Amino acid sequence: MINSYNLPYSDTLPVNKLSAVFSSTTASYKFYWFLGILDLIEEHNLAQNNTVSEPNRISLRMIDIACRMVINSWYPLYCRVNFGPSDKLSTIREALIKAFKLSEDADRKELENAFRTDTIGTIEKSLRPLLTYVPYRFLSPWTGSSDSNQYIAERSLQKDCQCMYAVLNEEKEIVIAPDWLNYLSVNLMVLRDFIYWNLFLYLQRRNPHDQFIAGKILRAEQRESLSTRRELWNTAIEQGVDIICPYTEKKVVTTLYDLDHFIPWRYVCNNLMWNLTPADPSINRSKGDSLPDMDAYLYHFACNQREMIRVLAEDKTAVRNSAAIKDDYLSLGVTLEELASMDDSSIISFYDKLIRPYFLQASNIGFPVWKFNK
Structure with a gap:
């Protein structure tokens, strides 16, 4: 795992906590949860016509983050990468293919269009299981280990904890703390590299005989010409x-x-x-x-x-x-x-x-x- 010294320094934030978010992973969820958060922050900043957000609070719906989890994991699952025995993203993907008549190798645009047109709650029903633990376990470096989602949600609200986000609205959304929002916005590229490197190590352990894992994590914008x-x-x-x-x-x-x-x-x-x-x-x-x-x-x-x-x-x-x-x-x-x-x-x-x-x-x-x- 990349340690805190590899992440950009902050004199006001406990970056060492952020560097520890992948220290204990039994499924791929934390990687894709963090990627989803960064995607939504970037979209928010672009919508504000500002690549670096002003230091204010923004709220993100958990279900929107879960949608990004599915979108970002779609390609490696298409390539039949093994995510681990307890990981449910593959099962969710298969259900969504049937429900929305999606192609096996659907790209981001196809997936976003399908999810955007969902009017009967299929997406929320399918993705809700992803949100049982990961929004809370992701915060364990800040809150300490606990099996109680309620305890973690309450702890995330306390200023002395300096959590990256707080869990609010009956646990349906997260609110990114102002200082953390600024840090994440400024360092989007470095943080994505941090996630993908740790995701690569995680997938490599679960696919020890696959020499091509590195090429299966991200879909190339255009396949190499023959x-x-x-x-x-x-x-x-x-x-x-x-x-x-x-x-x-x-x-x-x-x-x-x-x-x-x-x-x-x-x-x-x-x-x-x-x-x-x-x-x-x-x-x-x-x-x-x-x-x-x-x-x-x-x-x-x-x-x-x-x-x-x-x-x-x-x-x-x-x-x-x-x-x-x-x-x-x-x-x-x-x-x-x-x-x-x-x-x-x-x-x-x-x-x-x-x-x-x-x-x-x-x-x-x-x-x-x-x-x-x-």
Whole structure:
């Protein structure tokens, strides 16, 4: 956990209390609760046409913070990140998908629009369980440990406690203390980094075999383009290299293929070249986020990879950024030249050892196995 010295100093506030809010976490709620508070403070400040709020009190409805908790956790849950056995955000997400006919990978705008148009209280009913403990347990560094929500709410009102917020209105809203409001407003960016770093550590502990956790916490504003990687595959095909669709076993031509993530993008959340292969355009629609049957499709996938590696190793391509794509292979522990020189059995064995652990990890968390119905 980041300690108080990593948070901006204040000569009037007990910042050490704030730095301790994640010292005891058994679920993801505190991280997303704090993020939700910061989101709403930022929205308030922007509405006031002032990025740094004047030092006055603002009240935030707990249910609005809970909505931000769902919105901010939506993407990692879409990527099937495990939040822990006691965490209910995944269950709530599934219920909201059904209630509002939301897409699995809904973005912030889609979620905000759905929640804004709720007229029958579905949101409040669904999210109310999130508010049973987290608004109170978050304050434990200030109030001390207690199982009594009422005690914490009462303690939060006492000036000597210097709590970040007070719980008011029959425990339906919080009021940010003036000094804390100013501190949070000035330091929004640093505090978000503080939250995300601690959230990363929390999720890493609960997903010890997932090497891609860092890329699953935040949705990128725009997914990285595949254009440069496709250009390289086009170059290979135009040079007369035989590239075979692993699933249909048909030869690929430059104008009639899609780039497929062999292990689905939803699991790896990246476009690293060692996981890409040209495939028949019908395959992506059929395969979707499923895992390919390894025994059926690894052979042609691995051979396609070797052909691409040979193109890169010979370095005869004029494709822009090809050097950056070579970097995709650096973490594999062998040189491009060594991979390029492998025979069929060696390259298949290498890729089996590389890919199968990801296949097993993804399968264990619910990704289905797919086979092409010819």
